[in-house]
Amino acid sequence: MILIVNVCSDRLDYFEFVKPVEDILKKAGEDFLTRHFLSLNYRDISRAEKAIICGTALRDFEYLDMIEKFAWIRKADVPILGICAGMQVLARLFGSNLVEKTKIGRYKVKVVLKSILTYKNEFYSYFLNSRAVELNEDFETLGESGNVKCMIKHRRKRLYGCLFHPEALNPEIIVNFLQQLIPQM
Amino acid sequence: MRVGVLFSGGKDSCLALHKSKSFHDVVCLISLISESQESYMFHVPNIEMTGKQAEAIGLPLVQRKTEGKKEKELEDLKKALGTAKADFDLEGIVTGAVKSIYQSTRVQRICKQLGLWCFNPLWLKDEIELLNEVVKNKYEVIISGVFAFPLDEKFLGRNLDNDMIHKLEILKDEYGLSPAGEGGEIETTVTDAPFFKKKIEILDHDVSYRDYSGVFRVKDLRLVDK
Numbered sequence: 001m002i003l004i005v006n007v008c009s010d011r012l013d014y015f016e017f018v019k020p021v022e023d024i025l026k027k028a029g030e031d032f033l034t035r036h037f038l039s040l041n042y043r044d045i046s047r048a049e050k051a052i053i054c055g056t057a058l059r060d061f062e063y064l065d066m067i068e069k070f071a072w073i074r075k076a077d078v079p080i081l082g083i084c085a086g087m088q089v090l091a092r093l094f095g096s097n098l099v100e101k102t103k104i105g106r107y108k109v110k111v112v113l114k115s116i117l118t119y120k121n122e123f124y125s126y127f128l129n130s131r132a133v134e135l136n137e138d139f140e141t142l143g144e145s146g147n148v149k150c151m152i153k154h155r156r157k158r159l160y161g162c163l164f165h166p167e168a169l170n171p172e173i174i175v176n177f178l179q180q181l182i183p184q185m
Numbered sequence: 186m187r188v189g190v191l192f193s194g195g196k197d198s199c200l201a202l203h204k205s206k207s208f209h210d211v212v213c214l215i216s217l218i219s220e221s222q223e224s225y226m227f228h229v230p231n232i233e234m235t236g237k238q239a240e241a242i243g244l245p246l247v248q249r250k251t252e253g254k255k256e257k258e259l260e261d262l263k264k265a266l267g268t269a270k271a272d273f274d275l276e277g278i279v280t281g282a283v284k285s286i287y288q289s290t291r292v293q294r295i296c297k298q299l300g301l302w303c304f305n306p307l308w309l310k311d312e313i314e315l316l317n318e319v320v321k322n323k324y325e326v327i328i329s330g331v332f333a334f335p336l337d338e339k340f341l342g343r344n345l346d347n348d349m350i351h352k353l354e355i356l357k358d359e360y361g362l363s364p365a366g367e368g369g370e371i372e373t374t375v376t377d378a379p380f381f382k383k384k385i386e387i388l389d390h391d392v393s394y395r396d397y398s399g400v401f402r403v404k405d406l407r408l409v410d411k
Binding site: 010011012013015016019020023057058059102104105106126128130167168169 | 186204205207208209279286290293294296297302303304305306307308309310311
């Protein structure tokens with residue numbers, strides 16, 4: 001079972017940031033369970049084979065104020081993909097800094113290190129963020145857009161992050177993460 | 186939260202309004218009337234009807250004209266949203282954006298500049314699922330514009346129902362047509378929906394059509410009790 005984590009503080013945002021990810025999983029034939037980060041329990045977490053932490057609206061920062069609600073990720077031994085806010089959660093949880101940086105729209109992503117997420121060397125993706133990350137040594141950069149590190153991996157854990165929204169223009173990145181068919185370089 | 190809905194009178198903005206009413210206090214509608222037939226941002230056929238649609242729904246309408254030129258219309262949109270924010274004490278805007286990165290990017294940027302939340306409850310929604318939701322909820326929707334082969338004059342003024350969805354699904358498979366018109370192939374006008382307090386009865390119309398491009402224009406209408 002894939003655990004989808006909703007971080008939206010406003011319930012209307014579910015339709016914009018969570019449902020599109022659910023739809024990709026449905027099309028891929030994956031069994032999934034969606035939970036809001038404030039209502040996650042031990043049973044949900046222990047059943048998950050993988051997890052995806054979805055994004056949220058530009059003005060929504062509640063998830064950052066409650067970062068310890070994601071402490072379970074430090075102990076989790078399953079692959080996790082963080083999308084936008086989800087990537088910020090992963091970075092913040094392991095000590096990286098967030099900085100104010102707004103990027104809205106379609107921008108080119110240059111892959112700087114191959115990973116299970118994509119075969120491509122570059123692609124266009126949709127960005128909707130008002131924070132970027134200053135990575136510490138726990139993370140490596142997989143992709144950049146301009147001077148923004150927008151695709152990352154934890155060096156020791158199977159934690160991946162996309163600052164952009166792959167569900168909009170690059171659903172294959174989510175499918176690649178789920179199916180893990182591309183070998184790790 | 187007090188929100189305004191960016192409203193064209195078509196199925197997408199109506200469905201977005203419908204969804205947002207369950208979570209927020211919708212206090213006004215906002216329409217841009219484009220003077221260009223090739224607006225980059227705004228639905229065109231029967232946009233003048235939004236005043237009557239707003240009356241039928243029972244919400245005030247903030248209306249602003251725009252020449253429909255590429256970046257100028259964004260300035261007009263910003264002014265309209267700024268006016269709506271000030272007049273109705275808005276905290277957020279709801280749009281019916283489904284697939285257009287161009288539209289969504291620009292509205293998100295303007296909302297960011299104005300300090301408004303931006304909600305897009307139909308974002309990336311499967312188009313057939315969207316059409317089915319409209320029909321299942323008993324919306325009365327007419328096709329008011331066609332702008333792509335093989336959509337011909339016969340589609341203009343037709344109701345969106347299960348048969349029409351089936352036809353559009355076939356055209357999607359055969360011609361790659363976007364069934365909900367998200368590439369601008371089809372425009373729609375809503376005359377009734379569950380949140381309309383009165384329904385719209387079309388009394389007179391005309392049709393202009395040439396080479397798979399046409400408009401069903403409502404010339405006269407009245408509001409009737411439901």
